[in-house]
């Protein structure tokens with residue numbers, strides 16, 4: 001076990017308690033053995049200032065309370081985040097990762113570091129998963145300075161706490177001049193099990209939006225003076241816009257919603273900021289004034305100032321702030337959806353608060369976004385002062401202004417190949433994909449060693465996606481020509497476009513994915529696979545089912561009836577059981593003497609698009625002579641979110657049903673539904689529901705066959 005778990009303590013590089021052994025230096029780790037051998041044989045002393053730097057990371061399950069309530073978490077060396085791993089360029093890392101979990105395998109990916117493929121830490125694809133009770137030793141050379149981080153690449157473990165920071169200093173001296181430095185690891189915390197979060201996202205529950213205060217309703221639209229925008233959206237069948245997927249219990253900086261770090265008046269402090277959130281973009285702002293960005297995703301950039309820094313998951317920025325006078329100066333990371341923030345206070349004394357970020361106007365997100373895009377695009381041509389003055393209150397990433405310190409253009413005669421990758425998805429169904437295909441449907445993009453691959457990333461969705469490439473830096477082509485900045489993660493804004501290019505100077509297989517954990521899990525990922533591995537090479541994505549079925553359901557239990565549906569659902573397939581049972585005394589003549597009319601369908605349905613799902617199955621009913629029958633039909637969503645269903649059955653009857661939900665307030669909605677069946681004739685129902693929490697709603701309903709009553713809706 002190592003003793004680096006005191007994550008809040010500022011570790012001075014020179015007195016770091018790492019185990020450091022001097023070693024023979026070598027620029028190319030893969031030749032290290034040979035160099036040593038040659039040196040030993042020739043008895044030549046190979047002088048170098050590189051060192052073998054060793055760390056032990058223990059991943060364990062324990063109870064902690066990052067958001068105030070004790071829950072089971074996954075910690076590294078008893079902390080969330082794990083320790084800061086510090087190196088110098090030229091060092092050689094030896095990191096033993098101990099899996100102390102009882103049942104789960106784990107992994108650690110070194111995010112942003114260029115290293116040999118087998119050290120990249122993506123389970124199966126590059127590195128064997130670390131089985132419970134075992135240790136995996138990573139060994140790689142540190143070849144470039146900057147701020148990086150590490151995290152589990154197994155399932156949703158990152159959301160449960162498996163992440164930490166990496167600082168690599170240049171071979172000599174420091175990359176940035178500052179009086180002191182602090183690492184700020186930003187993250188998001190949910191007390192829910194992330195698997196449960198994923199199920200909630202797939203079921204399309206409105207609960208998270210309500211909890212975040214981001215629910216859209218008719219009353220809300222009227223209050224915001226945006227009813228026509230609301231109706232336009234409903235007419236166009238666009239899902240209500242939301243900025244983030246998950247409602248979090250807390251946002252954290254270095255594992256805490258609120259904490260303090262030492263700094264003295266007048267000091268310039270280097271903040272190494274890492275967005276280790278699973279699904280949260282942040283606006284970072286300091287009470288001390290504008291942030292001076294000096295590095296992005298590791299490499300240094302020409303300094304620029306921003307008031308408010310927008311960071312995607314997986315991105316890192318090094319910024320300088322100067323404490324103007326005595327006081328505790330707030331550095332605040334506000335979640336993009338406005339739901340909450342995390343704070344760290346630099347220095348001691350009277351608290352100086354960072355400015356609030358106004359909540360997003362969800363009804364007019366288009367305009368807000370368009371303004372931000374326009375600002376961001378013109379900012380590249382402005383002076384630092386002018387760009388600062390013109391900055392939007394909800395800015396996008398300052399990519400247009402980022403410029404590398406020296407040219408990054410690829411020299412040589414590499415062939416450039418351009419690929420268009422559309423970021424695609426379906427918010428309601430929670431399918432996320434690239435070019436309309438999930439990782440399961442299309443796993444690889446072949447790459448030829450030596451070529452320059454230019455990627456046009458076009459976002460066809462209404463969410464931001466931070467796209468992360470393993471094993472390579474790419475040039476972010478945003479108008480800075482030869483000195484385009486080098487990055488490993490790029491935010492692609494809703495309906496926006498980014499162009500990046502990288503030199504294929506590696507080998508084997510490298511992951512490329514959205515760093516929104518739940519989008520990656522849902523399939524928004526690819527593997528860049530080097531062709532040199534031969535035509536028979538198969539990428540190893542492991543034995544996991546990439547598109548598992550999840551069980552979910554919703555049922556009402558009312559004084560007069562019960563209706564509901566349980567389903568086994570994966571990305572496009574559903575196996576459903578639906579029912580509609582009268583429990584009261586109201587009985588129609590065609591109920592054939594039964595007190596309670598019922599109808600139950602067992603169906604398979606195929607999700608073709610948000611608006612279209614055909615289905616087939618069996619219907620069991622006691623209406624119309626209690627004859628069971630086969631059914632086949634389709635669900636089609638009409639403008640204004642009017643749900644229609646058309647079906648025919650094996651007895652020759654035809655049914656048409658229309659239904660609509662009206663979201664009146666955040667929690668209150670009304671519904672109305674009518675159907676005409678050539679067998680059962682007219683039937684209709686209408687009612688209201690009130691959302692209590694994730695599991696329960698209240699319901700009151702009139703049904704033309706079953707009468708009037710009320711009760712609860714349970715989701716499971």
Ligand SMILES: [Cu+2]
Nearest residue numbers: 465514516519
């Ligand atoms: Cu995404």
